[in-house]
Amino acid sequence: MYTIKRVAELTGIGLSTLRAWERRYGVVSPARSEGSYRLYSDADVRALAIMASLVHDGWTASEAAAETLARTAGDARSAYVGSGPSDEVEAPAGLEELLAAAQGLDGPTVSALLARSLGRGDFADVASQWLMPILAGVGDAWADGRLSAAGEHLVSYAVQRQLAGLYEAAIRSTTGPVVVFGLPSGARHELGLLAFSVAARQAGITTAYLGADLPSHDWEVAVSGLQAGGAVLSVPRPADVVSAQEVIDQLGRSESGVVVAIGGRHQDDVTGALRLGHDLATGVALLRDGLVRGRGGKPGH
Structure with missing residues (x-):
């Protein structure tokens, strides 16, 4: 368990902001010590780190809070994917291999994995059934601390390059x-x-x-x-x-x-x-x- 001062040190969030996010948005609900001091769990620290990163990327505090709560509740929907509601499903094939390459910042391997999978079958089906769940899985891995921000960005840009290439290659x-x-x-x-x-x-x-x-x-x-x-x-x-x-x-x-x-x-x-x-x-x-x-x-x- 962590004190509020320690959480502020770990996340870079000011003490007043920590209290405001707890009070206004309910992102975390820390326990209390016998002396009524806030005590934060590892999950609380992770949630606060997610929200802080989203706010740093330009999200408003309210929408960052909503996204943080969705991610920490196990909601696999990722905002940049734009997908809709879905029940929890089995992890898509190749996710762990992709995450390992992304964590190692191995761009060529990430690109090769994406190209191989996107080339299988009808693109619309592959994108809906594989690519979007993959991106949701990457977002979850970042939220869980299993993938660095650099690794998440590497995957996103690799996907963007692949999609741009497929767009240009399609018969006009x-x-x-x-x-x-x-x-x-x-x-x-x-x-x-x-x-x-x-x-x-x-x-x-x-x-x-x-x-x-x-x-x-x-x-x-x-x-x-x-x-x-x-x-x-x-x-x-x-x-x-x-x-x-x-x-x-x-x-x-x-x-x-x-x-x-x-x-x-x-x-x-x-x-x-x-x-x-x-x-x-x-x-x-x-x-x-x-x-x-x-x-x-x-x-x-």
Whole structure:
């Protein structure tokens, strides 16, 4: 057990902040000594370290607290993945091998493992059934202290490179309406959206990937400039809900007739857009159907 002073030393969190996080967000519930002094467990220290890291990365205290509580409760959903609710499942194949390579900062091995697994079978199925659980497992390993922050970042960037390569390698459709893909202003966790854009492009949908942190005005400019028939956003964090809703509302007021679709972990928190769910193949089918109904024509085959 640790005193509050020792926890402050271990985590770098100020004493007043520790008390505030306990009181306002319930991230930890330390025991009390006979003299009523706070006593923190190893699990408490780990939870506080997770929250401190998230706050350092730009999360607000409230959303960092919610994510910390989800992770420490065994919730395998990771914010940057943007996945939906799921029951606890068996660890995906290759997770421990990937974690070992990541912990050793062995980039070539991490990339090779990802390329080998992503090349097996239909991409949409592999991404939904293997890649997203793998990323959740990596996030859990970091939260549990089994993987360093450097190792977690190494995996994330390796996945981003693999997905970007698959996106560029997919045959580019020249028929059907263009669909723009991006994250709203302030949102930067794009792996889930990038994976979905790969699946959509492989399915023959004409895509334009715009990436992270795109202001609402630039969404309208892009849709107008590309004469796009669809726009797909992701809402990976609670903090992204307001900016996503702003984009949806702005595009809804325009005369473009664009079909706006939404994915990501917090897609149910916005209104006025086609919800794509949490399975890539199903999401692609929903998007294609939405384009057909919204524009009265077929997207690319």
